[in-house]
Amino acid sequence: MKIKNYIPNFITLMNLLSGVISILFFSQGNLKMAGIMIFVAAIFDFFDGFLARILKVFSKIGGDLDSLADMVSFGVAPGFIMYQLILDSHGRQSFMLFEIDIIPFIAFIVPLFAALRLAKFNVDERQTTSFIGLPSPAAGLLIAALPLMKAQLYEGQTLFYMVVTNTYFYLGIAIMMSLLMVAELPLFAMKFKSFKIKGNEVRYLFILISLTLVITLQFVAIPFIVLTYLFLSLVVFLTDIQ
Numbered sequence: 001m002k003i004k005n006y007i008p009n010f011i012t013l014m015n016l017l018s019g020v021i022s023i024l025f026f027s028q029g030n031l032k033m034a035g036i037m038i039f040v041a042a043i044f045d046f047f048d049g050f051l052a053r054i055l056k057v058f059s060k061i062g063g064d065l066d067s068l069a070d071m072v073s074f075g076v077a078p079g080f081i082m083y084q085l086i087l088d089s090h091g092r093q094s095f096m097l098f099e100i101d102i103i104p105f106i107a108f109i110v111p112l113f114a115a116l117r118l119a120k121f122n123v124d125e126r127q128t129t130s131f132i133g134l135p136s137p138a139a140g141l142l143i144a145a146l147p148l149m150k151a152q153l154y155e156g157q158t159l160f161y162m163v164v165t166n167t168y169f170y171l172g173i174a175i176m177m178s179l180l181m182v183a184e185l186p187l188f189a190m191k192f193k194s195f196k197i198k199g200n201e202v203r204y205l206f207i208l209i210s211l212t213l214v215i216t217l218q219f220v221a222i223p224f225i226v227l228t229y230l231f232l233s234l235v236v237f238l239t240d241i242q
Contacts (some may be wrong), residue, residue, distance in 0.1 A: 009059075015070070031084055034144075036083060037077070048066060063122065075118075082110055083105070087168075089165055092167035104227055120182065130186060132180050149222070150165055180230075186233065210228065
């Protein structure tokens, strides 16, 4: 077998490794690095599919491996991050069961719904060129950005900081991201068959808006980027733009 056949799977394994390292950083109490490693995983996740299309080396093993890597990097790792954020959040009221506060454990609906979303994706023939439901990397990246947002906004201690570090904000994000992952919601995919503008107008517009938001807002931009993705997908669905 040619070496090029192994390249996409190697990149996928780097995605998985990044997710594992994210969990390692979480175990050491370093939520910022745990979040950053999920962003690294997302870069590998983009390039494994991109290279598979360029090299024309698709395989069933590659698809299954990608889902397994995504489960760790964008399901399990974000779930741990969300658990710690809820545990450390302000405004939290305990709900004790057998002397254990179960409120932070709500965070683990994220990996559960990520697993369900990935399993559905693997057998859903409608999702070859687009998505039905929010992709797990998008949900994982939003959660990964939360500790980075917290660090960015900490010095100011503004009202916005108090809102986005509140228990109920985190719980709302966990529940909303989980439901969006399995929702019957048509969304465009960031899959470039070529770099030509024609046929990729929405993708390039999304990239342009995203870069502008990141430059101006840094990590605070991530939730707005996800909202932009949802809005543009709605426009694509209503206008039938490809």
